[in-house]
Amino acid sequence: MPYLNRQTSRRTAGSAELLYLLIVLVAGVGTAMYASQKIGTDLSSVTTVASVLGLTRTAQPLRYDPQHVAAPQIAAASETLVNANEAAVTGDAPFCAPGQQPSFALGLSELAQQLGDTMGVPTECEHVSSVNGDTLQQTSTGLAAYIKSSNTVTFTDGWRHWALTPRGVTTWEGAQSEPPAA
Numbered sequence: 001m002p003y004l005n006r007q008t009s010r011r012t013a014g015s016a017e018l019l020y021l022l023i024v025l026v027a028g029v030g031t032a033m034y035a036s037q038k039i040g041t042d043l044s045s046v047t048t049v050a051s052v053l054g055l056t057r058t059a060q061p062l063r064y065d066p067q068h069v070a071a072p073q074i075a076a077a078s079e080t081l082v083n084a085n086e087a088a089v090t091g092d093a094p095f096c097a098p099g100q101q102p103s104f105a106l107g108l109s110e111l112a113q114q115l116g117d118t119m120g121v122p123t124e125c126e127h128v129s130s131v132n133g134d135t136l137q138q139t140s141t142g143l144a145a146y147i148k149s150s151n152t153v154t155f156t157d158g159w160r161h162w163a164l165t166p167r168g169v170t171t172w173e174g175a176q177s178e179p180p181a182a
């Protein structure tokens with residue numbers, strides 16, 4: 001009989017080790033998911049493993065993927081469009097002079113011609129956003145900006161970015177707001 005008890009305790013010890021290993025694995029996957037969000041790295045394989053383990057993120061970076069748009073993002077986008085339409089009717093768009101309608105100008109206009117519907121329509125007038133002369137303009141699909149220090153016009157939907165450079169339109173994804181060096 002002592003032999004049977006010893007076998008049972010080995011199984012318990014093995015089960016405990018397996019449980020600890022599973023806890024460490026889950027903690028590692030959770031840490032990797034958190035790091036990928038903060039760094040802006042694509043760790044889709046880790047996300048897949050996390051999904052299999054039943055771990056899901058409650059907050060997603062804002063990115064446009066027509067097949068995976070979350071309901072809150074759709075609600076926020078539709079609210080932006082409603083506010084833009086109301087502002088257009090009343091003529092009270094943010095950062096616009098009385099009676100002025102939002103429109104793209106100069107470099108933002110050129111980038112809008114290159115991107116077409118991707119850039120959407122302006123929902124506010126272009127306005128200075130910092131003491132160094134950078135400007136911003138909210139659109140129905142994202143945010144357009146002029147970076148004075150690099151003389152660069154950019155647009156982002158929150159994850160994907162476009163910039164008008166001397167080489168033409170440059171695209172990239174992630175949290176980096178400036179175009180990557182060539």
